[in-house]
Amino acid sequence: MGNVQADGDARLDGARRQRLTLRGRHDDHLPVTRVEHGDRAVGVDLRDDADDAVGAGPGSDVHASQSCRGGRGAQQPVSHAGRRLRAMAWVNEELHRRFAEIASLLKISGADRFRVRAYERAADAVGAASVDLGTLDDAALAEVKGIGASTAKKIREYLDSGTIGMLEDLREKVPAGVVELTRVPGLGPKTAVLMHDSLGIDSIEALTAAMEDGRVAGLPGLGAKTVANLKESLRRMGSKDTDRVPAADAIALAEEICTRLRARDDVDQVDYAGSLRRMRDTIGDIDVLVASDADPVPIHEAFRGYDLVQSVIAAGEKKSSVITVRGIQVDLRVVEPDAWGAALQYFTGSKAHNVRVRERAVRRGLLLNEYGIWTRTEEGTQGERVASRTEADVYAAVDLAWVPPTMREDTGEVDAAIDGSLPAVVTLDDITGDLHGHSDWSGDGKATLEEMIGRAAGKGYAYWAVTDHAEDLSMNGLSRQQVLDRRGAIRALQDRYEMAVLDASELNIGLEGGLDYDPDFLLEFDWTVASVHSGLERDSAAQTARIMAAIESPAVNAIGHLTGRKLGKRPGFEVDLAAILEACRETGTALEVNASPRRLDLSGEMVRRAVEAGVSLTISCDAHSVGDLDAMRYGVWTAQRGWATPSDVLNTGTLEQLRAFVAAKRDRLG
Numbered sequence: 077m078g079n080v081q082a083d084g085d086a087r088l089d090g091a092r093r094q095r096l097t098l099r100g101r102h103d104d105h106l107p108v109t110r111v112e113h114g115d116r117a118v119g120v121d122l123r124d125d126a127d128d129a130v131g132a133g134p135g136s137d138v139h140a141s142q143s144c145r146g147g148r149g150a151q152q153p154v155s156h157a158g159r160r161l162r163a164m165a166w167v168n169e170e171l172h173r174r175f176a177e178i179a180s181l182l183k184i185s186g187a188d189r190f191r192v193r194a195y196e197r198a199a200d201a202v203g204a205a206s207v208d209l210g211t212l213d214d215a216a217l218a219e220v221k222g223i224g225a226s227t228a229k230k231i232r233e234y235l236d237s238g239t240i241g242m243l244e245d246l247r248e249k250v251p252a253g254v255v256e257l258t259r260v261p262g263l264g265p266k267t268a269v270l271m272h273d274s275l276g277i278d279s280i281e282a283l284t285a286a287m288e289d290g291r292v293a294g295l296p297g298l299g300a301k302t303v304a305n306l307k308e309s310l311r312r313m314g315s316k317d318t319d320r321v322p323a324a325d326a327i328a329l330a331e332e333i334c335t336r337l338r339a340r341d342d343v344d345q346v347d348y349a350g351s352l353r354r355m356r357d358t359i360g361d362i363d364v365l366v367a368s369d370a371d372p373v374p375i376h377e378a379f380r381g382y383d384l385v386q387s388v389i390a391a392g393e394k395k396s397s398v399i400t401v402r403g404i405q406v407d408l409r410v411v412e413p414d415a416w417g418a419a420l421q422y423f424t425g426s427k428a429h430n431v432r433v434r435e436r437a438v439r440r441g442l443l444l445n446e447y448g449i450w451t452r453t454e455e456g457t458q459g460e461r462v463a464s465r466t467e468a469d470v471y472a473a474v475d476l477a478w479v480p481p482t483m484r485e486d487t488g489e490v491d492a493a494i495d496g497s498l499p500a501v502v503t504l505d506d507i508t509g510d511l512h513g514h515s516d517w518s519g520d521g522k523a524t525l526e527e528m529i530g531r532a533a534g535k536g537y538a539y540w541a542v543t544d545h546a547e548d549l550s551m552n553g554l555s556r557q558q559v560l561d562r563r564g565a566i567r568a569l570q571d572r573y574e575m576a577v578l579d580a581s582e583l584n585i586g587l588e589g590g591l592d593y594d595p596d597f598l599l600e601f602d603w604t605v606a607s608v609h610s611g612l613e614r615d616s617a618a619q620t621a622r623i624m625a626a627i628e629s630p631a632v633n634a635i636g637h638l639t640g641r642k643l644g645k646r647p648g649f650e651v652d653l654a655a656i657l658e659a660c661r662e663t664g665t666a667l668e669v670n671a672s673p674r675r676l677d678l679s680g681e682m683v684r685r686a687v688e689a690g691v692s693l694t695i696s697c698d699a700h701s702v703g704d705l706d707a708m709r710y711g712v713w714t715a716q717r718g719w720a721t722p723s724d725v726l727n728t729g730t731l732e733q734l735r736a737f738v739a740a741k742r743d744r745l746g
Contacts, residue, residue: 167210168202169328171231174243175199181246184254184265198227204522204701210235253278261309261646262302262613270295284310305613309646320358321404322643324673324710327352329384329402330362336382342370344413349423353481355713357643357676361405363423365416372410379408415447417466422446428486429479436474436490449473482716487684501716502695504709506728509539512582512605512636512668512696513705517562518544519552522701525565531702533575539731541580541603542566546592548584549609556593576731578602582636587611587618589625591632598631603738605668605696607636608649616650623651627659630745633738634666634694634726637677644674653682657689664741666692666726671711672704683718692737694726 179195201222202209209217209231217228230240256279257268271277274295277286286292287310293303330348338346343366347353350363366375376396380388389405390397396408411419422430423446437444441452448464463473471478476493480501483489492498510532515525523531525542532540544562545553554562559581566577580603583591591598591606598604606626608619626632638656639648660667667686670677675698678686686693695711697704715725722728726737 167208167235168205171209171234172199172203174234174240175202175227175230178240178243178246180255180258181243181250184250184258184268185246186265197222198224198230200522201227202231204703251278253282256280257283259645260306262305263309267298270297280310308613320360322358322674323352323356323676324643325402326359326362326404327673329400329404329406330364333362333364333379333382333384333406337364337366337375337379340375340378342375343368345416347420349420350425353424354426354484355482355680355710355717357679361407364406364408365419365423366408366410367413367416367419368410369413375410376408411447413465414461415464417468418444418448418464418470419446421467421470424481424484426485429484429490432486432490433471433474433476436476440474442473444470444474480716482680482713483719485717499719499721502712502720502722502725502728504712506722506725507537507695507708507712508729509537509541509727509731509734510696510699510705510708511539511541511578511580511603511634511694511727511734512543512670513540513699514544514582515542517542517554517558517565518700520545520700525562526569527702528699528705529569529573529575529577531705533573535705537575539576539578539734541578541605543580543582543603543605546581546583548586548592553584553592554581556597559593559597580604582607583626583632584609585622585626587614587622589622591626591629595629595631598629599742601631603633603734604631605634605636605694606632608640612640612646612649614649616652619649620652620655623656624659627656627663627665628745630742632665633741634668635660636668636696637670637675637698638667638682639677639679641677642674643676648677653685657686657691660686660691661689664692664737664744666694666737669693669695669711669715669720671695671697671707671709671714673707673710676710676714678714678718680714680717683715683720685718687718687720687724692726693720693724696727 175195176199179192179199182195183189183192201220204222205220207220209220212220214228214232217223217231218225223231230242234240251272254265254268254272257263257271257277258265260280260283271283271286271292275286275291277283277292283292283306287303287307292298292306293300330352334346334348337343345367346364348362348364350361351359352362366372368375372393376391376393379385380391380396380398384400384402385398386401386403387399388396389399390407394409398406398408400406409419409423421433434444437449442462443450443452443458448461449470450461451459453459463469468478471493476490477496477498479489479493479498483498483501489498513528513532514521515528516523517525521528521544528542529540542562547553547555563579566579570577579601581592581601583593583598583604583606585591585606585608587610606629608623611618611622623635623638627635635656639651640646641648656667659665667678667682669683678693683693693715695708695715697707697711699705699707726734
């Protein structure tokens with residue numbers, strides 16, 4: 077762990093550079109973690125799969141924060157009470173990240189594609205492991221599904237030494253700047269290496285500059301069309317998020333830190349705050365709060381000494397700031413228990429929301445800060461504290477209803493809390509089924525149909541739709557005959573479960589809006605979701621037209637991951653949302669809130685517009701593994717950001733209501 081750096085702007089600038097350097101190695105490699113919920117342990121797969129759905133275990137409250145609280149007097153409303161990460165979380169996810177990075181660096185360095193794929197499979201196997209790999213001996217490691225002798229040897233090397241020699245060698249061979257360049261959609265490894273070696277381009281900013289001054293256009297093999305496409309990719313990526321990371325990259329880290337802190341006897345409560353608690357798509361850093369009536373110094377010292385810490389940039393009695401091995405800054409603040417609610421409200425934000433709350437306090441002759449709401453003396457100074465212990469107390473002191481963290485963006489929630497119109501947003505307890513999931517009948521499915529059904533049934537769902545890819549996705553899709561064979565497999569399994577297993581499909585929306593299979597065959601499915609998987613670079617008019625054509629099909633029940641975005645990897649394509657919303661409303665087609673934290677597509681803003689337009693929503697995991705089925709909470713939180721209520725979400729209803737929705741569109745469009 078590094079020494080404490082000097083104060084001031086130079087320290088902060090250095091921290092920012094370090095975060096970006098560390099992130100450049102890991103942006104595309106997401107963690108795997110496990111969460112305890114009651115007496116169950118659920119896997120969390122935060123990988124960026126070919127058509128990924130990822131996430132962590134479900135909770136049951138609108139309060140979008142983790143159950144990292146200590147046991148002595150957790151505040152109300154409480155979310156995900158009693159959840160604790162297991163120690164296995166960090167070992168398995170770190171191993172997954174390392175094998176995924178090996179595969180990525182091998183690909184960039186021009187290794188044989190079969191060798192690359194072997195390490196991709198190793199990463200998948202580690203990510204899917206349901207046991208703590210750190211507790212297994214060599215013989216037991218070799219028995220884990222998908223882990224061969226070579227993978228087991230590297231796992232043992234990591235467990236014994238904390239590193240993998242092959243990975244360190246590849247990191248030395250492949251410049252970090254080349255890794256960063258491959259984040260640009262349409263810029264492959266060979267071109268990234270060419271740009272780096274020929275022009276010294278080692279960052280997105282350097283690439284943008286080289287595009288503007290024409291140097292890139294002079295490289296061999298880069299024609300005018302390719303250059304134009306790269307410029308468009310850079311435009312869509314923008315520059316505003318270069319110092320931010322996807323929430324998916326931060327949640328497991330935040331939960332691990334909270335788990336370690338809450339295990340201490342001198343800690344009353346722990347939670348993370350900031351934009352992560354509000355479930356923004358991306359975050360700048362992680363804010364962690366601790367409530368303790370003990371000496372805060374040992375708590376800060378323990379935090380700064382964690383093996384997750386790369387360097388310390390600030391050390392004090394009230395606040396510590398570190399850069400973690402993930403390149404993400406984490407700030408820890410310790411407050412007294414009586415100030416817990418005020419601190420949590422203050423540091424959750426947003427700034428604009430807090431300004432509105434503070435204005436109400438001022439108009440009532442009160443003072444509001446991170447330690448509480450106080451009376452104002454005649455001299456204008458701080459008097460007695462009137463509220464602070466819980467967030468609900470703080471809001472009540474200024475005559476406001478408690479506002480869910482996911483809604484605190486100053487988009488009308490304060491006015492709604494004033495006049496009593498704040499909606500009762502959808503929660504995980506409202507979800508009755510999942511309408512987008514895959515099995516290994518699809519080429520990219522990581523678990524058998526039986527495994528996926530068993531996990532979905534274990535969640536108490538009334539129904540689960542197995543939407544394996546359709547035939548036009550050549551590498552992954554099911555032919556007509558395979559669909560018929562899978563129907564037989566579904567029937568054979570259905571009798572073992574009370575949960576209805578829906579014979580469904582994820583259809584591919586063609587460049588002109590065409591769909592897989594023939595119209596009559598499509599109508600045999602119980603449910604379909606149609607998604608764009610190709611031609612992601614097309615302009616808004618073309619994308620809108622193809623999606624609108626799919627919406628007009630009586631067989632299409634929902635549009636999946638509308639913009640095709642993958643957070644931290646590629647931006648979404650642009651569409652005419654107003655036109656799509658109108659078409660969905662008129663035809664009775666739902667829009668999906670894809671719960672993968674790599675997608676979160678629809679965004680919260682789009683959800684809000686859909687709700688206002690009266691369009692039905694689904695919240696679905698798009699699961700490709702059993703761990704992915706635990707991503708639902710991310711979709712729920714995103715729907716909350718858009719003010720969606722249970723009545724707006726189709727899969728909060730009964731199976732009969734779902735079938736009626738499908739039938740209504742078929743009757744309407746014939």
